[in-house]
Amino acid sequence: MYRYILRRSVSGLLLILAVSLATFFLMFAGGDPATRMAGESGSVADIIRIREAYGFDRPIIMQYLSWLGGFLTGDLGRSLYFDLPVSSILVERMFTTMRLGACAILLAVAIGVPLGVAAGCHPNTKIDRFALLFAVVGQAMPTFWFALLLVIAFSVTFPILPSSGLDSWKHYIMPMVVLSYFAAPAIMRLTRSGMIGVLDTDYIRTARAMGIVPRKVLMKYALRNALIPVVSLAAAQFGYMLAGSVVVESVFAIHGAGRLAWESILRSDLPVIQALVLCFSLFYIVLTFLADVVNAWLDPRMRIS
């Protein structure tokens, strides 16, 4: 178990290094960053001054190392727009997004898993067809359109829910529903197929033949095995959800990390964009790492391979 975790940590660290490299080179996607910062009216002298001030005249590898070193010590650079340290802007925004995301993924699991279990236990029945419809519709629904439809329905036609901000629990409902409907279909489908697969195995047949109460067979033996892949999926979906918050937060005017990312992109505030991309990637890597550890604990077979 410890060896597995150690091995998995090393690959996680390598992954962080690779992603940080990609994020760093994002700065050069729009050409020379100094020219971009100087703007259209910038003279050659301005560009040279900016280059020196921000250290763009150093070799690229040195720039990368100092950027990465700064990141590791919590110094994410300075926002070009706010002229504040990026970390001071980021923490609170990230917290908002994480809180919303955590609520949403819990809701998605709370809907997806029971629905998947019900569908998997009774394939080709009404409940199965309903679950499939739920998933198919959810997977085709563009997030931003669904969000706007909810606004039209519950803020315009029947004004019962607030359409923007995040001040009370009522404000959480629509963004939560939108985000969780984005994640729930995949969770439902995987739970369903896992359930169908597990219920077909010999050990379930044996357990049933031995006369163990059906409910106990389901809960203790079938569900535990069917849910192993769902853990990884839910972790990955949580990561995607955080990164996808840019859309939802822009519709509901929530001042979270996603909206900050969007605004920073419109302002070409590169240090903030880079910090956000790296943070979201880090979350994803940490989440999938944790999911793997949980899985190794749930399923001893995983530790060996």
Add this chain to the structure above:
Amino acid sequence: MTAAPVAPAVGAKPIVTRILPRWRQHTGFMLGFSVLVVFALMAILAPLLAPHDPYAQDLMSRMRPPVWMDGGSWDHPFGADQVGRDYLSRIFYGARISLFVGLCVTLLSCLIGTTLGVAAGYFGGRVDTVISFLITARLAIPVVLVALAVVALVGSSLQVVIAVLGLLLWDRFAIVMRATTQQIRSADFIVAAKVQGASHLQIVVQEILPNVVNNLLVVATLEIAQAIVLEAALSFLGIGVPAPTPSWGLMIAEGRADVFFDPWLITIPGAFLFVLVLATNMTGDGLRDLTAPEGRNR
């Protein structure tokens, strides 16, 4: 020396003859595919079908509601937008943008993903380790955010959106192709080709690709849907296809200011987007069922 043995069983009959008897019974596939054909026709025939020029502004018919609402007229069946452009015409031309982006992005990402996936699955060992690492790293990168940032930095245009999405969305191709290639890499017909002295390239092109083309088709269909949604999302956020191009995502964004009084500006293009993605997904799911019966419960 005889010619290399042809890959047996799976690739022996063309797809069409194998699924023809069964595909009629698959309601989801038939429905999805029919709708997809309608959308494709809509896109191709847009210049013939559209009652107006999608770019022509007409201040007299600004914010004209659709025909089924009070004040609508058959002159503008879906109404007219904030500057009086005919909404129906813009919807037709929007189908062009969506399908064009979906196809181009998928073509590009298919090329990258299949090359990486087949290489990883076929060669195994170090090559596999490196490519698997690349796939994992790609999965860790937030697509929407990076696509937004790069498009904004490089400058938004249709070509840039296609290139950026194509370079980002190859993961599913790589994952599926790697797994499928691994399954058949030690099959008898591959070994036979090797023994006959076929080069790696020959084996990949003549033996492996014909056997993975079914899965490729399924992934490609689902990927088209994803690319369409992402293009719409980028355009909706104002960093995708630039105005005044009739992109559905852009139309929804332009209608946002009027959400309280004229929600149809949002519901109409969104409904088309939703139905197109739904139809594409249903076609992909159906193809998976029809080409691989064991995947039916997935």
